[in-house]
Amino acid sequence: MSKGSGETPPLSLYVPEPEFRPGDKPDFSNVPIPKAGAAQRPPVDVEAGDIRDLAYTIIRVMNREGEAVGPWADALTDEEVKEGLEDMMRVRAFDARMTMAQRQGKTSFYMQCLGEEAIACAFSKVLQRGDMNFPTYRQQGLLLSTDYPMSDMINQIYSNAADPLQGRQLPIMYSSKEHGFFTISGNLATQFMQGVGWAMASAIKGDTKIATAWIGEGSTAENDFHAGLVFASTYRAPVVLNIVNNQWAISTFQGIARGGAATFASRGLGFGIPSLRVDGNDYLAVYAVAKWATERARMGLGPTLIEHVTYRMGAHSTSDDPSAYRAKEESTSWPLGDPVERLKDYLIKRGVWSDAQHHQMKEMLESQVAEAQKQAEKNGTLHDGPHSSPATMFDDVYKDMPLHLRRQRQEAGF
Amino acid sequence: MARMTMIQSIRSAMDVAMGRDENVVVFGEDVGFFGGVFRCTQGLQEKYGSQRCFDAPISETGIIGAAVGMAVYGIRPCVEIQFADYVYPGFDQIASEAARIRYRSNNDFTVPMVVRMPTGGGIFGGQTHSQSPEALFAHISGIKTVIPSNPYDAKGLLIASIEDEDPVMFLEPKRLYNGPFDGHHDRPVTPWSKHELGEVPEDHYTVPLGKAAVRREGADVTMLVYGTMVYVAEAAAEETGIDAEIIDLRTLLPLDMETIEESVKKTGRCVIVHEATRTCGYGAELAAIVAENCFYHLEAPVIRVTGYDTPYPHAHEWDYFPGPKRVGDALKKVMEAA
Numbered sequence: 248m249s250k251g252s253g254e255t256p257p258l259s260l261y262v263p264e265p266e267f268r269p270g271d272k273p274d275f276s277n278v279p280i281p282k283a284g285a286a287q288r289p290p291v292d293v294e295a296g297d298i299r300d301l302a303y304t305i306i307r308v309m310n311r312e313g314e315a316v317g318p319w320a321d322a323l324t325d326e327e328v329k330e331g332l333e334d335m336m337r338v339r340a341f342d343a344r345m346t347m348a349q350r351q352g353k354t355s356f357y358m359q360c361l362g363e364e365a366i367a368c369a370f371s372k373v374l375q376r377g378d379m380n381f382p383t384y385r386q387q388g389l390l391l392s393t394d395y396p397m398s399d400m401i402n403q404i405y406s407n408a409a410d411p412l413q414g415r416q417l418p419i420m421y422s423s424k425e426h427g428f429f430t431i432s433g434n435l436a437t438q439f440m441q442g443v444g445w446a447m448a449s450a451i452k453g454d455t456k457i458a459t460a461w462i463g464e465g466s467t468a469e470n471d472f473h474a475g476l477v478f479a480s481t482y483r484a485p486v487v488l489n490i491v492n493n494q495w496a497i498s499t500f501q502g503i504a505r506g507g508a509a510t511f512a513s514r515g516l517g518f519g520i521p522s523l524r525v526d527g528n529d530y531l532a533v534y535a536v537a538k539w540a541t542e543r544a545r546m547g548l549g550p551t552l553i554e555h556v557t558y559r560m561g562a563h564s565t566s567d568d569p570s571a572y573r574a575k576e577e578s579t580s581w582p583l584g585d586p587v588e589r590l591k592d593y594l595i596k597r598g599v600w601s602d603a604q605h606h607q608m609k610e611m612l613e614s615q616v617a618e619a620q621k622q623a624e625k626n627g628t629l630h631d632g633p634h635s636s637p638a639t640m641f642d643d644v645y646k647d648m649p650l651h652l653r654r655q656r657q658e659a660g661f
Numbered sequence: 662m663a664r665m666t667m668i669q670s671i672r673s674a675m676d677v678a679m680g681r682d683e684n685v686v687v688f689g690e691d692v693g694f695f696g697g698v699f700r701c702t703q704g705l706q707e708k709y710g711s712q713r714c715f716d717a718p719i720s721e722t723g724i725i726g727a728a729v730g731m732a733v734y735g736i737r738p739c740v741e742i743q744f745a746d747y748v749y750p751g752f753d754q755i756a757s758e759a760a761r762i763r764y765r766s767n768n769d770f771t772v773p774m775v776v777r778m779p780t781g782g783g784i785f786g787g788q789t790h791s792q793s794p795e796a797l798f799a800h801i802s803g804i805k806t807v808i809p810s811n812p813y814d815a816k817g818l819l820i821a822s823i824e825d826e827d828p829v830m831f832l833e834p835k836r837l838y839n840g841p842f843d844g845h846h847d848r849p850v851t852p853w854s855k856h857e858l859g860e861v862p863e864d865h866y867t868v869p870l871g872k873a874a875v876r877r878e879g880a881d882v883t884m885l886v887y888g889t890m891v892y893v894a895e896a897a898a899e900e901t902g903i904d905a906e907i908i909d910l911r912t913l914l915p916l917d918m919e920t921i922e923e924s925v926k927k928t929g930r931c932v933i934v935h936e937a938t939r940t941c942g943y944g945a946e947l948a949a950i951v952a953e954n955c956f957y958h959l960e961a962p963v964i965r966v967t968g969y970d971t972p973y974p975h976a977h978e979w980d981y982f983p984g985p986k987r988v989g990d991a992l993k994k995v996m997e998a999a
Contacts, residue, residue, distance in 0.1 A: 381730075412767045422766040429733065430766035434757040440723060441758070444730025451686060451712050451736065458730075470750065474723030481718060643764045644802050646771070646826040649871065649915030 265500035267574040275582045283310035283529075284317020291543045295521045302512040302522040305556055308531040309589055313596035319535040325599045331372065331530050332590045332600075333608060334392035335364035339587060340612040341391060342561075344620060345404055349418075349565045353628040354404050356418045360385045362528070362560030362578065363493055365586035368392045369533035370459065370489070373541045374427060381429045381442030381460045384419055385491065395426045397616065401623035406634060409626035413635040413642075436462055436469035439488070443479045446486035446544070457485040457544040464511050464554075465496025468504045476552070480518040483549035487540040488520070490552070491527065493559035498572040515552030527555030528583040530590045556583065637661055664854045665861040667838045670812035671701045671777075674819035675739060677865050679709050682737065685823060687714045689724055689741030689777075698743055699779060699838060721751035725776060729759050732774040732828070739823050742778040745832060746792045751776075759828040760803030775822045775829045780808070781889055781936050782973050782982060783836030783846070791973035793888075793937035798830040799913045799946065805829045805870055806913040810837060810891040811858035814911060817868030825870060834888035842889055843896035844984035873917035875924070879906035882930035882995055885921060885947050887911065890934040890983065897988035903996055905932075913943055921947070922954045929960040930995045934988055939967040961998030966991045 267273045286306040289298050308320050323331075342359035349357040360367070367388025374380070380389050390400060399411055403421055406414040412422060422430035429445075432438060442460030449456045462472055467490055479486055490511045494501050505511060515522030521543070525536045533555065540551035560578040562569050594600030627633045638661035641652050648656075665673065679685045687702055693716035696703030706714040717724045721742055728738035742748045748755075759772045782791030798806040807822055807829055809815035815833065822829035836842045840852045853859030876891055881904040884894045891909045898905040906924050910917065925931050931951050933944040944965040951963050966983045974981055 379734075411769075412765065415767065416765050420765070422769050424766075424769045430762060430770050432758060432761075432765075434753055437726065437754060437758050440726030440754070441730035441733065444727030445734045446730075447727060448731040448734035448736045451731075452684075452734075470720075470722050471726060471753075474718075474720045474726060477718045477720060478723045478727055643768050645805075645915075646763070650918055651916065 263502040265502065265573070267577060269570060269572065269574060271574045273574045273577045273580040275580055278582055280582050281305050281307060283307040284320070286317070286319065288318035288539070291539055291546065292548055293521060295516055295519045298521055298523070299516060302516055302524060303510055305524050305526050306532050306536055307526040307529050308535060309529050309593050313589070313592035315531050315593065319532055321531065321535040321538065323531065323534060325594070325597060327372075328530070328590065328594060329600070331368060331534070332587070332594065333612070334368040334388065335530070335587050335590065336609060337612050337615070338364045338368060338388045338391045340609070340616045341387070341397065344616045345401070346565060348404070348620065352630055354406070354418050355629055356565055357404065358384050358419050358564045359561045360387060362585065363491065363557045364388055365530040365533050365590070366491055366527045366555045366557060369530045370537045372534060373537045374459070376427070377456045379427050379429055379442070379445055379456070379458045381438035381445065381458060382431060383435070383438070383461045383463055383491070384431055385463070386461055387419065390421060390423065390426060390428055393426050395423055395428075397619035398622040401620055402626055405623060405626070405628045407623065407627035407629070408633045408635060409623070410635065413639050435466040436471035439475040440471040440478070443475045443484050443486050446484040447478070447482050450482070450485055455545065457487070457541060459487045459489060461489045461491065463496060464490055464492035464494075464501050465499060465504045467511055467514065476515060476518045476520060479550035480520050483547070485544040485547065486550050487537070487544055488515070488550055488552045490554045491557065492554050493557050495559050495563070495569070495573065497563045497567060498569070510554060512552060512554035520550050520552045522552040522554070524554045524556060526583055527557030528586040528589060530586060531593070558583065662860050663863055664859050665812045666840070666853045666859070667809070667812045667815050667833065668699060668701055670816040670861045671819055671833065672703060672705070673861065673863065674816040674823070675702065675705060676708070678739070678820055678823045679705065679713060681865060684736040685713070685739060686731065686736060687739050687741070688717045690717055690719055690743045692716060692741050697741060699835065701777070702741065721747055721749070722754060725751035725754040725759070728774045728776070729754055729762070729772055732772040733762065733770050737773050737823055739775040739777065742776060744786075744790050745778040745780040745794050746789045748776070748778055748794065755798070755804065755828070755830070756801050760801045763827065764803060771826060772828045773826050775819070775831050777819075777831045777833060779835035779838075780832040781834045781836055782978060783842060783889060785975065785978055786973075787975040788972040793935065793968070795832055795913055796937060796941060796943040799943055803827070805915065806832070807870060807911065808832045808834065808888045808913065809911060810834065810888050810909050811841070811856070812853050812861050813858045814868050814874070816861055817866050818870065818911065820865065821867040821870050824867065829870070832888070836889050841892045843892040844982060845896065846979055868911070870912045871915035871917055873911055873920045874909045875906065875920070876909045877905065877907040879904040879928070881905060881928060882932055882992060883908060883921070883924040883928045885910065885931065885933045887913065887935070889936060893983065893985050893988055894934055896985040897992055900985055901989045901992050903992045905992060918950060918954070921950065925951050925955040926958040929958050931959070931963045932966065932988070932991050932995055933963065934966045934983055936968050936983060938970045939965060940970050942967055961995045964991045964995050
């Protein structure tokens, strides 16, 4: 070791900070928003290295005039788009109602996905029966855009007597194998690796099913994310790896997890995984990219990494108050707009939708949610009960109850 | 019947399981072409193809996380962690995921997987190749923890674990791979070919999880042991002439509480031996179970003989290892008590 010249300055730790904090006036004019239609649409058998640009840009389809433009503008019929709009509006109505239910003391906790509805709702349209999502807690759109009964979701949120999970899970941690929705874990990122393993199993068995794994941008710092990329890359697993970048991990801005990388999507390039960045508030763009990526998986071409660029308009959860750490007007200043409003504008521009129809649909969905809530409340709420019998607490820890648990159940008097 | 080492019987278990059920897959670090650093998977890739037996990246999170996903899919992964000491990066996937998926999904998803790992010391592995983390697993509800002590049990227990519907941590005492070991490290090694439990059927059979085996019947004191300590206990009983009843637990969870309680009520004395560190070790649980259920039958305090609460030292391996002298002293002490 040399003695050193003593001429270098003392080191200091760099800690990234978001641009705006409470009291600041947010200005996102420096965030580059590429023009809709500008990004290339490569063939699905492309090599990751040949589409490096797509990991740094934002693939967008709807322009400011509400038109679908460019190579990613897919052939969705007007009816399909209307259905997509309805899905998103259903999620929004559901979230509003459940947030209110939590405030009314009917349950302990809720998480909404306000502003992020397009991502799960559009993605679910390219999945088939038998495929499996490994979601985070903010992909309720995956269930609410299928025929999964809304009242069962509310039964789960209320941990009531009809809760499909018997009151064992925190509200919103749904599970439905039949609907391709893997049981949600509160331990972040674990599902990302599991989704890759599930996809590997489909390939080992010679089946045709594919998996999608979901993760928030903050949790990409977990080792499961990196392990997932290695395994997906090495074994060319039939999986679509989704990062939902909603800018905030509770109070921590995305720069803390991203570090010196330009984008989260670019993380995939080092693994040789085709990586795309998409406007997560553009239903048509998410749909097109999801279709492209799932096609790759189904054809045995391996994994795709997608960064959905969006913004968490609401609080992290009902236990959180974002006014303590971010500027108040951030959500309204966010340059990618509101996914519901944007799709509505598109349909109006197409001449197949109107403000009146929109209003009518909103009311219809609100009453649909209210009706489901009414049905669920017949089975009880968290605080007023009834709940499943406490004896069920000891069931399903193992397939067969071992002696020590039988003794504990007896001791508890059940 | 054939004479097998524990390595061969573990390999035979996977071979039989893979032959009977095409859903059984085996992977881990170095387990594919090479057949594992301890050679437990040797020949499996050649026989069953690289889609069913393959090398994994050095990522325990990845290996165990992938196994969880595969088990959820409906196939039966039996993965190898190269040393139990390396399992910690995958701990979240075990404790928070594999263990709870059946429960939290109300049986919608289940995780029939096995995580195999060589455990324990006695091979001069130093602090990163000698640990015994079984208590960490036994503490987690929703997984099973198995530790065989001989080739016959290893094969039967491993097949039972692979066929089990719940996740199983399968700890293989590496000092027993090639022969029983009683702690007399200065004496010649005994091979399994000279031991009756080295007789292993080549075909399918199971040893049920949750059932202990009485290795030696005795009237004076009950010894609760598993893995390598079975042979240390046998040596200690022989060398002290104390008529010990030696119970090989085989499965730590679910635990065969009935066999333990019956024996302690008969002998009135209990010595617990394990190689793992003492504080909050599995012996603490055993001692508590004995105290709770057999207190009025006890004629002496329950004694634990264990590894010390230090990292496993390299040069001082045999000072750390709970050998027959220390175990014999404990037997004498428990017999001297009023």
